[in-house]
Amino acid sequence: MIGVEAIPIRSKLHTEALVARQPIYESTQRTFGYELLFRDSNANTASIGDPDQATAQVIVNSFLEIGFDRIVGSALAFINVTDQFILSGNCESLPKGRIVFEILEDTIPTPALLEALQKLTAAGYRFALDDYVFQPQLSSLIPFCDFVKVDIRQIEREELKRQMRNVRAGTQVLLAEKVETYEEFEFCKEAGFHLFQGYFFCRPRIISVATVPMNRIAICRLLAKLQQPNISMHDVETIVGEDLSLSYRLLRYINSASIALSKTIQSINHAVRLVGTEQIRLLASLIMLASLDEKPRELMTTGLIRAKMCELLAAHAGVRLTEPFFTVGLFSTLDGFLDCPMTKALELLPLADDVCDALLTHGGDSGSVLESVLSYERADWDEMGHSGISASEMRNAYLRSVDWADSLVRSFDSQSSPSA
Numbered sequence: 346m347i348g349v350e351a352i353p354i355r356s357k358l359h360t361e362a363l364v365a366r367q368p369i370y371e372s373t374q375r376t377f378g379y380e381l382l383f384r385d386s387n388a389n390t391a392s393i394g395d396p397d398q399a400t401a402q403v404i405v406n407s408f409l410e411i412g413f414d415r416i417v418g419s420a421l422a423f424i425n426v427t428d429q430f431i432l433s434g435n436c437e438s439l440p441k442g443r444i445v446f447e448i449l450e451d452t453i454p455t456p457a458l459l460e461a462l463q464k465l466t467a468a469g470y471r472f473a474l475d476d477y478v479f480q481p482q483l484s485s486l487i488p489f490c491d492f493v494k495v496d497i498r499q500i501e502r503e504e505l506k507r508q509m510r511n512v513r514a515g516t517q518v519l520l521a522e523k524v525e526t527y528e529e530f531e532f533c534k535e536a537g538f539h540l541f542q543g544y545f546f547c548r549p550r551i552i553s554v555a556t557v558p559m560n561r562i563a564i565c566r567l568l569a570k571l572q573q574p575n576i577s578m579h580d581v582e583t584i585v586g587e588d589l590s591l592s593y594r595l596l597r598y599i600n601s602a603s604i605a606l607s608k609t610i611q612s613i614n615h616a617v618r619l620v621g622t623e624q625i626r627l628l629a630s631l632i633m634l635a636s637l638d639e640k641p642r643e644l645m646t647t648g649l650i651r652a653k654m655c656e657l658l659a660a661h662a663g664v665r666l667t668e669p670f671f672t673v674g675l676f677s678t679l680d681g682f683l684d685c686p687m688t689k690a691l692e693l694l695p696l697a698d699d700v701c702d703a704l705l706t707h708g709g710d711s712g713s714v715l716e717s718v719l720s721y722e723r724a725d726w727d728e729m730g731h732s733g734i735s736a737s738e739m740r741n742a743y744l745r746s747v748d749w750a751d752s753l754v755r756s757f758d759s760q761s762s763p764s765a
């Protein structure tokens with residue numbers, strides 16, 4: 346395990362603004378926005394002395410230091426705020442067109458708060474009611490909210506369907522929270538929700554062993570071979586040359602202006618020799634993740650972010666061979682990609698035992714780093730605090746990985762479009 350002695354933790358007097366993002370989807374599984382998950386933390390813990398001060402400080406620090414475009418792109422940012430944050434006028438310090446402020450479920454709708462919400466909504470600011478389970482005491486807040494987020498884990502399904510019949514007539518956009526499976530996603534769509542949030546896109550929709558898409562398996566097998574550290578250039582040429590669609594897409598990408606090669610590529614062997622195995626591995630990873638069919642695009646981005654973050658943290662800890670860490674992060678979404686349990690997915694691929702152990706049990710160094718990455722992704726600072734990795738290093742690795750993955754996906758999309 347990579348421990349405290351490998352990665353020094355900063356002084357507890359130093360305050361870190363931790364930021365992670367969780368996607369919010371439309372019914373088509375396109376990304377609508379991101380909820381920003383954050384804490385004002387001194388030592389990777391969830392302990393906050395003054396929540397109002399911490400919320401304001403983290404929001405201001407995060408956006409001044411990181412920037413909206415870097416963390417959410419052109420999407421909306423959803424941010425939890427307290428009633429005191431609203432009453433203090435802090436909302437007006439942030440761009441109204443980019444943010445939805447989430448009102449917490451324990452908020453008391455006082456006359457002063459309702460007056461403040463009326464002024465802010467009239468000025469164009471948008472609000473969401475968070476973790477709503479149809480509490481009568483919160484009904485006076487709903488007219489000021491463009492979004493109502495319903496925690497589907499806090500209410501029985503029959504009661505949820507009954508309550509949804511009463512709220513669907515309103516003008517609010519209804520968002521289902523904590524959607525963890527594809528079946529729950531389908532249920533929420535049928536119930537009348539417009540937006541969806543949760544980890545359902547990373548979880549498999551179990552079809553059957555016989556109907557696991559074979560083209561996906563073939564691509565994964567090819568990529569698994571490409572991850573072997575001792576693979577030769579001849580092996581790479583042979584592997585890539587055996588798959589027509591892969592060869593075509595690699596050649597098309599490498600021939601693009603973005604690669605900036607001075608020579609025109611005439612064959613896949615020529616391409617492999619000029620570009621090198623590392624670039625081929627990366628492109629094969631993209632092509633694997635790009636063949637998602639009905640899967641949300643965010644699954645591709647998530648796999649790349651995890652892969653790069655695992656690699657960066659391993660390098661920071663002094664690990665010389667970081668490829669297995671990248672592989673573990675990349676394949677951590679494999680069950681969702683193949684629509685089958687992780688155990689079954691790993692049976693289909695020639696992956697090393699330590700990689701399989703890392704993915705199944707988070708064993709070994711790479712599994713330990715993956716566990717820390719997943720904890721950060723979920724904003725589970727308590728679990729992350731046990732990893733021995735400092736708050737600043739986790740945050741920096743996350744932001745670098747988001748930049749890298751988003752840039753890579755945009756580049757790949759531009760080269761794979763029909764007009765490219």
